[in-house]
Amino acid sequence: MTYRLLSVHAHPDDESSKCAATLARYAAEGVEVLVATCTGGERGDVLNPALDTPETWADLPAIRRREMAAAAEILGVRQRFLGLVDSGLPAEGEPLPEGCFAALPLSEAAAPLVALIREFRPHVVITYDETGGYPHPDHIRTHEVTVEAFTAAADPARYPGTGEPWQPQKLYYQATLSRAWFQALHEATLAAGLESSMAEVLNELPPDKFPVTTKIRCEAHFATRDRALLAHATQVDPAHPFFAHSREIERQVWPHEDYHLAHPAPGPHLEEDLFTGVTP
Secondary structure (H helix, E strand, O other): OOOEEEEEEEOOOOHHHHHHHHHHHHHHOOEEEEEEEEEEEOOOOOOOOOOOHHHHOOOOHHHHHHHHHHHHHHHEEHHEEEEOOOOOOOOOOOOOOOOHHHOOOOHHHHHHHHHHHHHHOOEEEEOOOOOOOOOOOOHHHHHHHHHHHHHOOOOOOOOOOOOOOOOOEEEEEOOOOOOHHHHHHHHHHOOOOOOOOOOHHHHHHHOOOOOOOOOEOOOOHHHHHHHHHHHHOOOOOOOOOOHOOOHHHHHHHHHEEEEEEEEEOOOOEOEEEEEEEOOO
């Protein structure tokens, strides 16, 4: 029986910036990998100066869908939009847009994901921790709906009319792009006699919130990760510091992507496979 992995994200591009090498590795190994994208990124910014044009802004929702399709093909995964509306990033004190993902009641926001879990029947689910990785309302809401759906999808009394019940066996929070990752690459880059662009990022990052329970070796897929991220051309500035570090140094000092096992409780030993202990 083939294992199935569901990775739940807030916007197009999040799958490529946070766990893409893991997804590419498992897809290459024959795992059925599905990316669930909660919103279409309709209220996102254009972060690539070369594409910050009136033409891009006029067609941004459609462009982001095309970028997502290109990234999914590069990673070798399937992808599904859940049809919820991007909340944008309101200024402090500014209300959320009416009807957006983060403003919906939890049960309404989670219903499409419950239906998808019951349809796809994943063994393992990946998403963000309760901070969202950073305080974007859609990232925080993605955590909330994934935790809700992870449990609710197994209960036939909840969310009737959305398919036959299914209980995934494991839930992980991403721990990629951690402070520890930036620190290790910064120190290794300096030790190699190269200039590091990560000092400024380190000055802004808080301590890592969760212990790493799972390290997935995926250095063979870092190039695929980078190509998938660059496919989201409106969302990525090729001059961003992320692309400046040596990939060879990264492969040597941090050849894995990291996760925290949220359910069930982690055991005493570091995992090297998301499907450790999973019963097909």
